[in-house]
Amino acid sequence: MNIAVIFAGGTGTRMNTKSKPKQFLEMHRKPVLIYTLENFENHPMVDSIILVCLESWIEYATFLLKKFGITKVAKIVPGGASGQESIYHGVKTAQELYGGDNVVLIHDGVRPLINEETITHCIASVKENGNGITVSPAIETIFLKNEENNRVGQIFDRSRCEMAKAPQCFKLQEIFDAHEKARSEGLNHFIDSASLMQYYGHELFTVEGPEENIKITTPSDFYIFRAIMDAKENLQILGL
Template identity: 40%
Template sequence: MVSALIFAGGIGQRMKSLDIPKQFLEIEGKPIIVRTMEHFSNHPMVDNIVVVCVENWLDVLNQDIEKFGIKKVIKTVPGGATGYHSIHNGLLEVAKVAGDDDIVLICDGVRPMLSEELITTCIEDARKYESAVPVTPSIDSVLYSEDGENCNKNYERRKMFITQAPQGYTMRKIMWAHEQAEEKHLDPVSSGELLIELGENIHIFQGIRENIKVTTPEDLESLRAIQYYEHYKQFAKEVLKYGL
């Protein structure tokens, strides 16, 4: 069994959208979180979906799931105080239907440019390695600073990678990690970072640069530009096809 855990428990302060959490901002009439859910709903290897959401937006989420015909959603649950706690809430729901060897795909709700191939690779690698984290090579040099003002350390760019989502794990692996986090009072940024902090190796594989996480107003504009370009390409194909 493969479950998708989509978490959107935050309000997205960096987006600066005062009234609407970033996951509910619309692109051409469709909320970003709906576009994210659709990738998992339409994937033939995904069996069910659990969505974690800002508590006072759960009604809106459920209405959107029905309005846009999102299939496979078995439960929507309120988020926690942090991203980790939101994921934890979702995992407890997934654990009700999944066994130790089943796969869970953990993905933030603001990745509307996922691909079927990326999800497939994540599932297959998670089955093989018990963990699967998509990454892209860093195209920029990376410096380290303790205070944000002074720097005396840099990293080799060829060894630096940017993590993406979904991240795939066996339920046995990720539930063990969360049990450890609860015991040690850890609050990691991501599931991959949690496993590394616990001394585990994680398997990484090549992601896709188009798989952007919509976090800032600039990301939103990039997404809109990509959508406009895709429509332009489709229009150009039709023009060439019919000789208009």
């Protein structure tokens, strides 16, 4: 089986919204989270979805699933105190429901612009290599921050840099075991699943995805998302 764990546990503090978390903000009367879920709902190779959600918003999320016809969500589970813990809750639920001999695709609920082709390539990468980390090329200069006198630190060769995105995909048993080991060792600082798996010695393989696969974290991200969706809609109207 191929199981998507969609993490929608953020509170959206950088979005500066007081009414709704960022994953529930609406664009054209549809929440960002639903756009994200539809990509996995409509993918023929995705068998099941585990949704990790803010506990106080689970009832609303359940309502949205029914309203927009999302049927592959097997369970909604509450998030944890951190992103790492929330993902663990989703991975643990997938393990309990289906067992470890499956593929898990871990994806941000606020990355609605992922496409079918990238999901397909990620699943293929797990079957061939054991994992698949979605990336896109770095398009700006990257350097280390130097805390002394605002000086620029080491500048990296941009042509050799890539931006880690999502989905990040693994054999379910392996990512579950890594989470269990981190918890037993009291390690809760991992920024994403890729860094967790690399820490425990896994060789990671990249899957190049679309540059527009942005994470909607700030108001400007939301405006970019709206512009891309409007452009796609206009092209469809013109038959292009």
